[in-house]
Amino acid sequence: MKKILFSGFLFLSLLSLGACSSTTSPDAAKPVTQKTFTTGAIPDQDPEKLQRLYSKLSKYLEAELKVPVAYKPVTDYTAAVTAFKVGDLDMVWFGGLTGVQARLQVPGAEAIAQRDIDSQFHSLFIANKKSGIQPIQNLKDLTTLKGHSFTFGSESSTSGRLMPQYFLQQAGVKLEGDFKGQAGFSKNHDATIELVTAGTYDAGVVNEQVWQKRLKEGKIDLNQVEVIWRSPAFFDYHWVMNPSVKERFGADFPQRVQATLMKLDPNVPDQKEILELFGAAKFVPTKNENYATIEQVGRAIGKIK
Amino acid sequence: MTVITPALKWGLIGLAAIVLSLLQAGLFRQDLFNLNGVPLLWRFIVASVHPDLSTELLQTTFSATVTTLAYAVCGTFFSVILGMIGGVLASEVWWLSFGQPSRCWLLIRAAIAVPRAIHELIWGLFFVNIWGLDPLTAIVAIAIPFGAITAKVFSEILDETPRTPLLILLNSGVSPLTAFFYSLLPQAFLNLLSYVFYRFECSIRSAAVLGIIGAGGLGYEIFLSLQSLRYEQLWTFFYALFILNGLVDLSSAWLRRRLGCSSRIDLNLQQNKSKTPQKAAQNYFILIPIALFLLTLCFWYINPDFSKFWAPRTQQLFGQFVRSALPPDFSGVPQLIPQAIETVSMSVLAIAFSAFGGLLLAFPAANNFFLPGGLLNQQGNGSLPQIMFLLSRAVLLICRAIPAPIWALVVLFVMFPGILPGAIALGLHNLGILGRLMAEVIENQDQRPLAALKAQGAPNSLIFLYGVLPLTMPRFLAYSLYRWEVCMRETVIVGLVGAGGLGRSLTEQLSSFDYQALIVTLGGFLMLTFLVDWVSANARRSLR
Structure with missing residues (x-):
């Protein structure tokens, strides 16, 4: 008897769960009309x-x-x-x-x-202060990143992957073998800033505008992380x-x-x-x-x- | 003189594979651990004690949980239908009952191996390209591979069910179809039903994984909060996922017990002694309306757009997809070979890790072992075993509830991308599943030889070494080998979040929309999966 009651309760609770949330139905459940x-x-x-x-x-x-x-x-x-x-x-x-x-x-x-x-968009190469990486003046000095751990943003990011990889290539830094461990993909610019600030990666590369905005909002601890190089401009x-x-x-x-x-x-x-x-x-x-x-x-x- | 039995041979091969895989993972060679990530991991762990419980987030959690449940229910529904049809067609006995012994079933069984070898997530990515992010994508992505797996298992169950009643009916002139439905199906029904419950548990986990491609539900919310590094929210979703998984597992176990089917999946069917169900009719009388109601509710809630099946746009996008994938581009094959080796190593390490961990947790998690009144604790004392029981069950639940790619993202806090973090993530997830299956083996095992040992006054350690281990080990190994096949399929999804192996290539090809090369990588995956299936099946045979 107890078991039957228990199972009844279980299903009732499941049902009520469905019923409650149907009133606050998520966007995913609503068919989007052709006119939206x-x-x-x-x-x-x-x-x-x-x-x-x-x-x-x-x-x-x-x-x-x-x-x-x-x-x-x-x-x-x-x-x-x-x-x-x-x-x-x-x-x-x-x-x-x-x-x-x-x-x-x-x-x-x-x-x-x-x-x-x-x-006139730019990427910023950033580094954790404890990593010992010093700011650089030109592209060729990106070699300073060799031997450090490094993270990109998303695989398909222009400022967080494509252009930086191109600049690294021009400086002669190879993705396989030159970094400590394999290069990471943080998935977005905020995550890159967070991971480099925390020191999970010694260095990384971000979109300049996101960096500036977070800086203005006071979200970036400049005692932990600094910009080491600003890339040439691109669309x-x-x-x-x-x-x-x-x-x-x-x-x-x-x-x-x-x-x-x-x-x-x-x-x-x-x-x-x-x-x-x-x-x-x-x-x-x-x-x-x-x-x-x-x-x-x-x-x-x-x-x- | 040395005697090498098949079991010993396979043991040595297994050990060698593990050692080679560890070397392949770069142990002692590369920087693997990234200790700088420890503070972030700590923040993640600390957040578990204060999840975000704001009303707004709880509402989101609620609807996400129902969405995940609904995907699983609808996905299971279709996979059972597909499995039923495919299973009958792929069984030897079906073709046999029509008179002439035919090889058709072998062909069909070979054909369903292909959809089975491709992970739900890949199916999902494929359908997203055609249907977009409609709930239909999630349901069909679960239904196709799971339908094929169900078909395979159903056909095996049907073939291993005793045939005498069927043959009697056939010989007395009953038409093959009628004979089939009145003899074999009722006989096999409990085993089939038991497997359906197990599939449903798997579907819940799959529905969560599919969130990663944006299909909605808990997995989606978890992935988004992990990306924005909002751990307090993340834990709210985690807890919802634990509760959902726990409830589904509990109610499925309870129902199976009530209906008289004992274990989740039975790899050695001949040994299965299912008890006769009591008051069966009454059970189904309650069960069927509830199941139908739940099903309707779920379909209504997610509201998949079935018209997409025959929409002209579907044809157009499908055509576009096929054209962009052909002809296959084989130029990347030389790079794929080392990655294929990495992938196999990842799966070997993952299964070794989860088999070992599962073994350690299965004994405290079994309800007839360390618990008071259990085999090794008949005096019935101590609250410690009880705590251990709950704790190990909780660990197993947490391990299996969190999808492998999410584990991978957590492990990547403290490790560099590579195959080892992938293996650990897969190992953790499969540990939860394997440990529970092993605990079930212990619970269902024949107690008489052990009781005899006990009665003769053998100490606990000897009962364990000479009674429990020899009885359970072959089945533990069989389950582990079976899970190894699953691990192999899952290497692709941890690869998608950056854990190395072929998955990493796949991610790059996906993000470059290079479908011509992608199809070659998938072909490689398929070949590896078949290889692993074959090795595992051979090894399992030697254990029987």
Whole structure:
């Protein structure tokens, strides 16, 4: 008898569990209607910070474009590209490399906008102070990293992997054998900062804008970690639009979105916050041709086939 | 004169494999441990005592838990259907009952080996490319490989079920189909059902793993919090996963006991003596409506979009995927060979680690051994064995509840990427599964020879060495060899988070969208899995 009661209780509790949460049903369970404009981003930073940033942006776009706008988080860079290809995401904030990868897989996809800082983007090589690595002046001195442990960001990151690997290659540092242990992949820039600050890795490489922002927020302990080198400039982040939106929202939709992004005004408090979260003064137009160099390097490193 | 028995031969081969794998892992040669990561690991451990219990997070945890459960329920549902059909078709006895002895079953059994050898996560990554992140992706990613595994096991169960009643019916002129359904299926039913419960437990773990590709549920939340290094939240999700796994394991064990099927998976079916179920009809009367209700609820909750099966977009994306993967690019093969060796080493180390750990924990975790009234503690004293019992069960549960890639990410705090952290992560996860299976072997083992030894006044240590070990060891080894095959399949998923071997190549190829090379790497994986299956099957045969 006791056993029957117990099992009844078990199933009842399971059922009530299902019933309760159905009222607070997650986004994943809701079918997204064809008329929702879905945005996404490569998870280059702390996923929770991205969630905050993109829900603000979605609200702004929804008000300006007069269509429902949703933000859908993904687990890694590759997943963002795949979701864009499959059509789960209509517009994605890609890095240089992922943007090129996405456009190569979706004919007609267009780079429409980037931040003012993205045409002159830099990577920062950082090191833990206890590692004994000294700041360097030029590329050739990257050899100072030999014999130390080192971590990249994501495998598909432009500022956290592609360009740094290219610079390391130019300096003659080999990924296999020159570092202590195998080079790590932290998955995002925040994780890289954290891992190098904690000393898990002696050195690492991050996106300059994320670094500056965390510095401003007082999140970085400069007694533990320092910048040792700032890389030459390259093109990076940009918004890429899926051509399928034209069928659903009208042929001029990409232009409308572009204009809406350009219109973000630092003098309006709500919009200022969005720009600040992006670490930009304003958004500027961009075009596919700007990323030719990234594509070349991508092919040389083997990240683009 | 030396006598080398098959068992001894396999023992020596096993030992040699472990030593070679350790060398391959770079022991004594490379920097393996990264002691600078200890403070971060410590932060992670400390967070376990103060998980984030805010209302908002608890709500997220709740719906994530239900999502994971629903994926598992729906995935199991489809895999049982696939398994049922495939299992019957892949059994020798089915073709036999139609008169002419045919070789069809061998062909079908060979064909289902392919989907079986590919891990759920890889299936998931494939379907994401076609269906996106629809719940359908998660369900089908579980259903295909699990359906194939179920089909294989079902066909073996059917073939090993006594055939006399079937033959009698056939000889008296009953049509083959009717004969099959009235003799063999009812006879094998309990074993089949028992295996379904075990598959469901596995599905829960798989549903959590699939979170890593973004399929939602607890695994997804865990992965995100681990990436943002929010350990307090992470532990909330961990606890939910422990509770979910614990509840499912408990209720599945309870149901199996009630229905009269004793062990989870039985590798030596001939020895199985299932007790006759009591009040069976009454049990099913309760069970079937509950199962149906749970199933409906789960399908309603995750709401998979079945129209995607026949949508034109699916065909288009599938075509695009196939075109991008063909022709295969074999230029990377020279690099794959050393990585293939690494992968095999990883699986050997993982299984050695989990077999050893499982062995240590299985005895305190068995309910008839150290506990008061148990074999080695008949005086019935001491609360220490009871604490040990709960503690070892808890450790086993924690080990198996946390998905292997998550273990890998934790181990990577304090180790450099390579095959050893991968092996440790896989070892930890499989230890939890193996330890529990071993504890079950101990509980179900024939007690009479041991009682006889005891009655003759043999001390506990001698009962253990001359009674318990010889009786249980062959089955322990059989289970370990069986899990080795699983470990081999799972090396790919720890590789995805940077733990080395072929998985690392796979990650690079995935992130470069180099599907032509990817398909070659997967082919390599397939060959390795078949190789391991073959060696393991041979070794197991020598143990019988």
